Structure formats: structure tokens, C-alpha cells
Amino acid sequence: MKLIRKRRNGYALLFAASICLAVWFGVASMLEAVFVFGAVSFISLLLLVRQSRLLYDATLIWDNRILVVSFALISMPDRQIKKDTEETVVSTFGILIGSEIYRWGLNGLHGVRLHTADFDQERMYLTFGDSAQTTRVELLHGITQKQTVLYAAQKLLRETGVKADITGW
């Protein structure tokens, strides 16, 4: 999330600077420069909006965290990505892995939704998606006590309505 915030601030700075420069060059009647910085400010505005939305979602996920883990393996139909990060959060509304976000439950019935959750002694497996695509995430949960797993599963059920399957404990 820190990275998302940093990027957002960077785009905001770029936008402000490019607007100022565009105005400055406008006053100096340097039309080519105005055009260039106008385009830069437009692009940075788009990036700023996108990053702000991303930050909003990341904050939402962070605020509603259920479990914090240290390792993630993401499987999609066409590829597999390994992530080893200090900040992996499983939440009511998705997973935050570093600066990457996998959302669910943010757009009601028609958006991406969490389908299944499974716990074994080492890992946690989450499947989510919409009618077009399903994604599977494997997380190294690092939990050693059964009580903690039960608590996480209970919280997951309460917040997302998905009953976690616990095996091997």
C-alpha cells in the first residue's frame, strides 16, 4: 500500500508541475511546449485518478483485514506468479499483495466474488472470480495454532459468507 500511495503522490506532483509549466509556457506564448505539457498533465491526471482509485481499494482491504501472511502463489488459467512480500493481507474485500490488489465483493452480485476458502496445516487456498475468469491464490499462512485458524475461518464466514474448509488439523 505504501508503494501505491507513493505512486499516487508522484502522479499528483507530476500533474501539478505539468499544469504549472503549461500555464507558464502559455503566458510565454510557446505553443509547442504548452501542447507537450498539456498532454503530460492530461496523462498524469488519468494516472492520478487510476492510482487514487487503487489506493481507495487498498485502504478498504487494509481496513478490513482478516489475516496477514508472508508468502503468496497466484494461479491464473494462463500463468503462475510467486510473491514473497512483507505485506500480504487477506480481507473482506480482497487480497493486498505488496502493491498488487485482487478485489472481490466490491461490486455486489455482478462483480468478482470469493468462491471458496481452504486451510491446511501450511497453506490457505482462495478461489475467486466472475463469470469470465477464476483465479486461485495459495498463501503460506504461517499459523501454528488451530484456534487461530478457526478464528480466521469464522471471521471469513462472517464477513464474506464463504465457509472455509479446514483439513489436516
Place this chain on the structure above:
Amino acid sequence: MNGHNLLNPRRISIAAFSFSFAYLLSFLFEGQVLYGLLEMYGINASAYILAAIIAHFVGLLTCGLFARSREAAKSMMLGGMGLCLVATIPFFFAPSYLWLGGLIISAYFSGCTVAAWGFFLRAFTPKNERFKSCADVLIYSNLLMIAVNVVAMNHSPFIGLSLAMLCLVIGIAFIWMLPVGQENELNKIFENKTHGSIKNPLLLLCLFVFIITINSGLMYQVINPAFEHLTGLVSWYWAVPYIVALAIMRNLPVKAKRSRILYIGMAMIIGAFISFMLLGRNTFDYLIVDTLMLGACGIFDLFWWSILGEMLDYSDNPAQTFGIGLSANVFGVLCGGVLGIAVTSIGLPSAEIAVIALTVVCVTLVMLPPLNNQLVLLLKNHVYLAAYENMSQAQQTDIVSQIKTLDPLTVREQEVLQLILSGKSNREIAGDLLISESTVKTHVRNIFSKYDVGSRAELISILLKYQRVE
């Protein structure tokens, strides 16, 4: 009928408002008494009329800042009407700067008085009866205005002014009698309780009122002067169709679909401007144009007055809500008047004036369905919340569980739903559940999706339907 019933708080408040409003209609707000006096001294009326309308507008808009309780509203009404009385006295003497000053002061304080009445409309008229009280005050004040107009136009503006002041004095006497300690039981439930949903419907209503009233402004500046030569008839007939329309609307059976009458009103405005364009300027033509135009005004005025009256339940400050609604009307008259003056000064033909008026009607027509939708849902929401709050926990749970969702709610969503139904805002829900406001918003959006609704009001409306089926 015994004395208690004859002078119950509702009737006193209606009488107080009717007499005070009659003064306003016959004198301050484009009244014939004011026109008569200005004409008598050969003064150009435009500056005076404009100043009065602007001051009245400001009075309506700012009353809520001062009148925050029923006691304060009563004091404001008494003080305001007293000042109006004093500020009207200079009009018995030769024109001086006191005329303009008096007019501005009276118009401002009469605006405050009208807005402050919102407290008494809410307090003394039960819910769903407010359209009757609104119709009553509009009918009585217009009848009184006709009487004052007839005298002012056919005899002397000074006698008219005396009668207008008499109305004011009687109004003050009734305001004095208004009790401040009683409130009907239902209103107590809603006191100091807002459901966070009044802002959009009120804004939409104000926009609707503003647009529809532009035609009234045009009427004042374009249609009325065209029939000025029919003084005798205009003095008494002008507001008669308005009163008849109000009386019909007021006494329609409960089952009658009043919303359809709004479309008849639209057709009447269209008919009025087309008639104005095609017909001449004789008595018969006036009867047709005025009947159509003022009849439509009666229909629309009662529509939005009564909606505004019902909205008062949602407001912490009825004077503010009532004042904002009425100021939209005055602003519409002002803009329509300026438009009317502009088209008259450039000598626009009546056909083009009719086109302007018809454009306004078309815009209003487009606005009607969303406005109707918002208001119906708001009022259903209101009725339901009252009933819901009075149910036991078991009954509440039962109703919620009966309604089929597209997908089961999670435990968290159920908690949020219960708090929505108890009338709490997103911020309050966040505070109660110790979660962020954006989390609540996301849960609310998901709940709407599962119930296949688009708003809180629609959700509550569905629950209301289930409650009725039960």
C-alpha cells in the same frame, strides 16, 4: 361543533398564515394595491417590484438561520408581521425613500414569517393531511386577496392598503394565539431525526418549482399587461380559476391519481400560451387564457406545497426546509419576470413568447418522472421507518428474513441492513460497528445489489410492500 374544535391549533395556524399571506399577495408580492399606489403617483413599478421580490427571496432563504425552534418561529412571525405593519404606514403618505425602505423591510420579514410557518404546519397538521392545510391557506389567502384587489382596483388603493393592513393585524392576532407547547404524536417520533435522504429530493423539488414558476413570471409580465384594459373583470376573476383548481384538488377522493392531474396541468399551460398566441385581447379570450393558466398554477402550487409540507418531517429545521422550497418559487417568479421584461422590451411577438413558455413546459415534463420517483420513495421510506421503529425485534427480523434476496446476506451485511432500517446514516453505522465509512458504503452497495435495488429508499419501499402483504 364546540369552541375547542373551532379554534384548534391547526385552524389557528391556517388562519394566521392565510391572513398574513393575503397581505403579502395583495400588497408586497406583485399585489394590485402596490401597483395601484405606484400608478397613482406615476412611479415606475419595476424597481420596487424587483426590490420586494429579492428581499422576500432573501427572507425566505435566511429565516432558518434565526428560527430554530417553535418558540423562536413564533417570535419571528410576530416581530416580522409587526415590522411589516410599521413599514407599510409610509405608503399612506407621498412617495419618499421610506417607500422603498419600507417595501424591502416588509418583503424581507414577510418572507421570514412565511418560512417560519413551516414549524406550525409540521406541528399541528398530521402527516398526509398537509396537502389539505396547504390548499386551505392558499384558498383563503387568495379569496382575501381578491376582496382587497377589487377594492383597490375599483375604488381606491388606499382603502385596499387599509384592508391589507387589516389582514396583517388579524394575522398577528392569530399568530399570537398559536400554542408553542403541543405537537402531534407522530411528529415526536421524527423530531431531531433526519434520515439523510432529504437533500436530493429537496433539490430536485426546488429545481422543478423554479422551472415551472418561470411561466408564472412570464404570465405576470406578458399575459397580465395584455389584458390590463379589462380592469373590472381582472380585479376579481384573475385568481378564481386558481382557487377552483385548489378546491377540486383538495377534495378529490383519496384513491384519485393526483399525479395524472399534473399532466393535465401541463396541457393547460400549453393551452394557455397557445391561446394567448392565437386569440385576441377581449373578455372571452381573457377568460380562456386566465382559466387555463391560473388553473394550472393551482394544480402545480398545491402539488409542490404539499410535498414540501410532507418533507418537513425529515428536517431538523422546518423553517429552513419550507423557506428553501418557497424561495425556489420566488426565484422562478423573479427569473420569469426578468425574462418577461426582456421579451416585452424587445417587442417579441406572442408566438415566440409562447415558444419560450412551451420550452419551459417541456423541461418540466422531462423532470416529472424522476421527481415523482424520488418523492414517492422518500415518503414511503418515511412511513415505513416510523412503523419499523415501533416493531419488536422479532417482528423486524421476521420481515427482513421474508424478503427474498438474489444471494444470501452475510452476517456483516445483515448487521448493516438492520442499522439502515433503523434510519441511521452511513457515518452513524460506521460509528456503531467500529468500521470505516467507506466499508459501510461498500456493504450498502452489496446489499442493494442483492436486493436488486438502487437506493436506500427503494430498499425500504420493498420492505414496506412486504409489510403490507403481511
